[in-house]
Amino acid sequence: MQKTTALRTQALKSMNGDSLVSIISTTHEVQSRHHSLLESLQTTLELEQLLSIFAQHIVPMQLCSSLRFVTDDNAFTLLHNQAAEQSDGDIHQHTALLYADDLYLGQLVYNLRRPLSAAVRRTLDGLHRQLTFPLRNAMAHGQARQQAIRDYLTGLGNRSYLEEVLQHAIYQQQRIQTPFGMLLLDLDGFKAVNDNLGHQHGDEVLKSFGTLLREHLRDCDQVFRFGGDEFVILLEDTSLVGVQYAFSRLQNALQRNTGLAPYNLTMSAGAVMLGADDSVHSVLQRADEAMYSAKNNGKNQLCCRCK
Structure with missing residues (x-):
């Protein structure tokens, strides 16, 4: 718990005034909506494949030069356009902390080409809410998979x-x-x-x-x-x-x-x-x-x- 709090605090301090939002989803809220992204996300329990599906829904919006998903233990690069980062000048960062029924999952970190408008922010918030529960399920599946294939004593493969x-x-x-x-x-x-x-x-x-x-x-x-x-x-x-x-x-x-x-x-x-x-x-x-x-x-x- 201390590690989680420290990492989140560090992320907040490193924002230097750039945008930060917490996406706290509840089961009822997400189940009450019907979206194509949610349907796509529900087709897999593999974490990297799930994040790739989400990233492909972000690409057409042409918002960011890079996108990462960061947990307490790992970091996944979902999108990265180095040429765009070098040519765009100032980079605006937007971070969304994701929670599913009060369980902290991680954070999406966007390097943006321009500041978010209110309308785009609302669109992103909606996409994040659809991601939270498939993401929680994929992370739980991954943890169960690791427990099933690891030797209990050494942590090596069994x-x-x-x-x-x-x-x-x-x-x-x-x-x-x-x-x-x-x-x-x-x-x-x-x-x-x-x-x-x-x-x-x-x-x-x-x-x-x-x-x-x-x-x-x-x-x-x-x-x-x-x-x-x-x-x-x-x-x-x-x-x-x-x-x-x-x-x-x-x-x-x-x-x-x-x-x-x-x-x-x-x-x-x-x-x-x-x-x-x-x-x-x-x-x-x-x-x-x-x-x-x-x-x-x-x-x-x-x-x-x-x-």
Whole structure:
């Protein structure tokens, strides 16, 4: 609550006299009207698609050089015409704070070519009121989706989401031959942490290891908790050499991590490349076999199992 209030206060202070309006919609008010924009917005629960639909209704009005939707955690650029901003001289800002039944959703920030007339302001207010409840539903859907696909402990993708992403990656590999590599990692020595220090301590180690993985991989790489102390990394547009390099980088990062070093943990891993005739099951099976070969051969190493 303090973060939300601070952000809104900061937005108010940064306006420097430019227009600000709060759009506080109620369910009854919106349901009592029938508009084509509202119908369009109700066709999707995907937040970015919803915002795109709204932006396309703003374009014909030729009001702004840019439009953003800003929440407490994120910012989406809906429209941006850099050339128009450079040629228009002074930029007039208009910000609308959006609420649905007293729930704060975020704010629409317009960079305008000219100050709003009273008539245009009323038109915008009406459009904003139509946006509020589809926006609330899309944001709730997104939050529920994130909860369904995230591991409760580490915040990484869970096994169910891994299988979904793997299926899509196999499709990409088959259709446009995008090379994907995969690592299945197991933390050597983690059982001793649980046995000697307790499961709560072990949970903290897993969370720290999950953070380490995210910090030492590319933005396009995806990380999942497979179960227990096993993790999967899917590396897009990567050769087998690239997969091996990624494992080496993670090994070094684990050894240098001051928070995890006292536990004397190492990693055993299986590496595979996705094949055109693979299934989710076959990829995971090959990776699992390779990982256990690494553990049986002395641990703290990588074993590749490619076709």
